[in-house]
Amino acid sequence: MQWNGIVANSLTYPFLLKACHCLKMVEMIHTQMEKNGFFSDIFVPNALIDNYSKFGALGVKAALRLFMVMGDRDVVSWNSMVGGLLRVGELREARKLFDEMPERNIVSWNSILNGYVKEGKLEEAFELFENMPQRNIVSWSTMVMGYSKACDMDMARALFDKMPIKTLVPWTIIISGYAEKGFAKEAIALCDQMLQDGFELNDGAIISILAACAESGSLAVGVKVHDSIERHKVRCSIAVCNALVNMYAKCGSLDRAWSVFNGMSKRDVVSWNVMLHSFAVHGHGKEALHVFKRMKKEGFNPDRVTFVGVLCACSHAGLIDEGIQCFYTMEKDYGVVPGIEHYGCMIDLLGRGGRLKEAFMLVHSMPFEPNAIIWGTLLGACRLHGATELAEKVRDHHKLDHSDPGNYSVLASIFAAAGDWDGVSTVRLRMKSIGVQKPSGASSIEIDNEVHEFTVFDRSHPNFDSIYQMVHRLAQDLKRVVHPKDATLLVEAMF
DNA sequence: TTAGGGTTAG
Structure with a gap:
């Protein structure tokens, strides 16, 4: 050579x-x-x-x-x-x-330990960890990571506290763990302690923590990290700025995301994609499309992710024809061949717009095997428009992911919305008979640095009574201001 | 050769 x-x-x-x-x-x-x-x-x-x-x-x-x-x-x-x-x-x-x-050396042991942790086999991992001939910082960090990913923060913390030596990596793992689960107080306290101990956040640590904040909506932790960057007058790398924009947008602070984005002296295609997508999911379709125009003007080539954002923007803003136009020209104009994710956006776009038949036809004519997301999108659209018959067709399709309980509950809600209670109980019985359980969906809100999570039938919150009194009052107010049919749907959705 | 890292359709 x-x-x-x-x-x-x-x-x-x-x-x-x-x-x-x-x-x-x-x-x-x-x-x-x-x-x-x-x-x-x-x-x-x-x-x-x-x-x-x-x-x-x-x-x-x-x-x-x-x-x-x-x-x-x-x-x-x-x-x-x-x-x-x-x-x-x-x-x-x-x-x-x-x-x-x-x-075997320590790397051999750490590799296999990590193998068990990645598969979520924590009992086996812990046994291995306890019987290892020697352990180093990587072994300890791997275990902290494992418990943190498994949402066992008590065990993760116990191991973290026991670590003979700590580097920035385990600090990042434990702080991200708390932030990802919405334990903002713990995350912030540990951040302070880490800085006091003389560790300085590097790009990797900042990005990890911000990603965790974005996941859970822990705005307070994100702001803390942002403050700490500004206090140290560190010049942000593009990746860090992108993570900041993403964190602010995911935590609902679109204006701060926009301000970080506008303050960036250099951007890459990810920066534009993040901003575009943030506008799109917040329902600001026009602004998202404006970002798209600007990125092209500044010489950036849109990639497949860009088009997911653009189509999503059209879908959320009801710009159906613009979306269709974009979908059919993206390959010719920008050389981006539509992938299954773009078909997914199109099915959402047509489905939300009530053009269910076209959405259905697209599923059948696309050059990919429809996956659970595609069917789920179609089911969601059927629910939105009360199209029971079409929903049944979807359910009967053999490719519907029967192991995904989410699909069953969507189907049940379609029947419920259509008043077909027999349909609902059939689906529920089927779920029971094949042993799928729907993980309960949760909503969360951050107040004074603490994330409060609520699930159906959950009465564990200390202020349960006053919270539900307020919910009932809101329900009454809603009934007064919106159409009775919509109000009933909204109130049902609230419980 | 081993631990953490930004965007992606419901």
Whole structure:
């Protein structure tokens, strides 16, 4: 392999491999390496295993083939192979290989530990963690992460507090964990403590915490992080600004999102996509389309995500014809081939607009197998327009995801809205008989840095009585100001 | 070779 007269050697190959962006390139370099006999250095095949594994199941298969024929293997070869299997979710195969390893180092243990944690198998992970011959900061962080993702913040915190040494990463994990679950007070207190201990937020930490805030709507934590950035007069990277815009928009503060966006000296396509989508989901279709125009004017090429935003904007603003026009010209004008996500937007657009037959036809004519999201979108549109017959057609379709309880409850609500109580009980019985349970939907609101969550039949809130008195009063007021039929629907939706 | 990271259709 030669480039500008410079011949690659065993030292340059790992770098070349790292730069590969597809399986074919790795294969090409592999062939060259074999021709040139560079396999005498063990780090060459090790780098190959590692880089093959980046490319999905096929890549891992290729890595495994190479691993099997390798004469010499060191602990890194084994670790890379175990890591590759874990990357494609082959936990059992990875464990088998781990058990066969002639020697293991801390990386081997941490990799397999992470494998269990990623699969949510925390009991097995904890057992492994307790029996490890040695633990380091990565092992501890992995466990904190595992419990945090499993919403067991007490266990996550107990382990975090026990950690012999802490770095910025575990601090970020625990703060993000609290923020993601809406425990703003804990997240803020830990943020303060971390800064007091002399840790400074870096890009990674900021983005993680802001993403968690966006997830739960923890505006207070997001503002805290933003303040801390401004106090330290750190110049925000584009990624951090994008995360800020996203956080503010997801927390309902569109004006602050807009102000951060406008204050950015440099933007990338993600910045535009975030802003566009934020306007779209808040129902500001016209503003979203204006952002789209501006991004083109400033020389940015719209990508597939951009068009999800544009179509979503048209859908939420009732701009049906604009949406259709955009959908049918996006490939010709911008070279973006409509993917299933764009068809999803179109079905939503047509469905919300009451053009259910067209939506249905599109589902049948699109070049993709409809997935649960597509059917769900169609069902939602049927509910909106009380189209029971069409909804039944959707339900009978074999591709409807019967393991997704959400689809059943949408179907039940369609029947309920149409006054078909037999239909409702049939669906409910079916759910019971096949054992699907609908996870209860929750609403949350942040007051004084605390997120309060409410679910159906949940009476655990300390101010339950006064809250529901207020809800009843609102229901009465609604009945006075809107059409009785709409009021009944709204009040039903409230309970 | 191991732990955290921005946008994506209901």
